[in-house]
Amino acid sequence: MSDYEIHVADEVRAQDRETISAGLTEHALPVTGVPGFQPLSAMARDGRGVLVGGVIASVNWTWLHVALVWVSASHRRTGLGRRLMQEIERAAVARGCTHAHLDTFSYQARPFYERLGYRLFATLADYPPGHQRFFLEKDLGR
Numbered sequence: 001m002s003d004y005e006i007h008v009a010d011e012v013r014a015q016d017r018e019t020i021s022a023g024l025t026e027h028a029l030p031v032t033g034v035p036g037f038q039p040l041s042a043m044a045r046d047g048r049g050v051l052v053g054g055v056i057a058s059v060n061w062t063w064l065h066v067a068l069v070w071v072s073a074s075h076r077r078t079g080l081g082r083r084l085m086q087e088i089e090r091a092a093v094a095r096g097c098t099h100a101h102l103d104t105f106s107y108q109a110r111p112f113y114e115r116l117g118y119r120l121f122a123t124l125a126d127y128p129p130g131h132q133r134f135f136l137e138k139d140l141g142r
Contacts, residue, residue: 036061038095042088044071044080053080055088064092064140066102069109081109085116093140100140106132 025035037058044053053071057064066088071081089100102118104110105128110120118136127133 032061034061040064040088040091040095042084042091044075044084053084055084057088057092059092059095059097062096062098064089064097064100066100069102081112082116089138089140098140099137101135101137103133103135106134110134110136 021037025037028036037060040057040059042055042057043051046052051072052075054069055066056068057066059065066085069081069084071084089097092100100118102113104113113136114120116138118138120134121137122135124133124135
């Protein structure tokens, strides 16, 4: 008989996420010599303080991982997305990043990221069904 039970859930408790993250950091630190995760974000708000766009990312050693990018419908095609990406990349370089990576879907913004200098390095077919998931990377030019 084991001394543990496994529970599957549709959500992750903050305390559990923190415990797992700390455990992974503790495991990796002797190998890498430096902690590997630092949250980073860039947010744009209008004159009323309403969020109209943002990037949620993290610095992972010398890589910027762009996790989420969103621009409100009213602010798309205004250059805001480009400015947000430029600012998050600039902040990442200031923190020692030399590369960036992100993913997007076939129904989203691959051409946008390619115009910013990202290049495709992997594709998952039928993810979600009938679409593709693209993984892109960029040299941040340090």
